[in-house]
Amino acid sequence: AKKGGKNRYYWFEPQMESELRFRSELENGIRRGVGNGEFVPFYEPQVCLQTGRITGFEMLARWQSPELGLVGPDLFIPIAEEIGVIADLSESVIRQALQDAKEWHPELGLSVNISPVQMRDPWFAQKLLKMLVEANFPPSRLEIEITESCLHENLGLVRSLIASLKNQGIRISLDDFGTGYSSLAQLRSLPFDRIKIDRSFISTLASNSDSMTIVQAIASLGSGLGLPITAEGVEEPEVVDELRKMGEFKAQGYLYGRPAAAQDVEKRLAELGLL
């Protein structure tokens, strides 16, 4: 039992106490891991549905934790944001990704995800450009993915950030499109280069007629606004057939390849003559 406040006692359930301990160990592990270079980039192929060719990769961070093994971002990104290490973590994986992707075919793009916390940093654009210069990586090969949650931030700040990135030739895509509530207004007010339809609509495309209607609507929105579209989470050939009927898309998903480490990606690229 712990003593709280004045004469108040409350008891932690044993389970709650162990959850708290797990949480604080996670925090320490993440802090340490950033310093030790335990965060690494994985890559998921992006494919042009018309040609079937790989056009680039999305970098997805992984944590090689000595205690936990390979950990996905849904666990560590929110914590890294909370404890203030997301910028260092992101910088570390982006630097590695630039080094990796630099060795690939020069037409292959690299997409990276950016946290709303980083969007709030007035120096973010400068930091990113410095990384590109140091890695000698052409900005035109880089695409920044931002989610709608980034746009609930100070819109003026986001706007000028996007403008300075685009000025350097970096492309900006709106990630997880369709899951936030104010997507349409933002499409009009910010100069995105691409929208990525959220996996929840794509994975159910062949089986759910509502998903079909929504994806069709997004496709016509995209072509009307001149915005290329990526479909995320393509797992089945049936989904590809449906997408092909609707227009031009890029696609990502387990059908084309799961996120993999650089060495595995490079094996595949070598076979395709893209190294």
Ligand code: C2E
């Ligand atoms: P996201 O950007 O929407 O990335 C797509 C997620 O869907 C990835 O999960 C990917 O592995 C998964 N996925 C892709 N294709 C399929 C499929 O066909 N089926 C299924 N079931 N899943 C698929 P992951 O790697 O766990 O990443 C989760 C989220 O973490 C990402 O969502 C992104 O928002 C965030 N994230 C990843 N890396 C970073 C990073 O370096 N910085 C920041 N700020 N966020 C990151």
Ligand code: CA
């Ligand atoms: Ca993404």
Ligand code: CA
């Ligand atoms: Ca997404």
Ligand code: CA
């Ligand atoms: Ca997502």
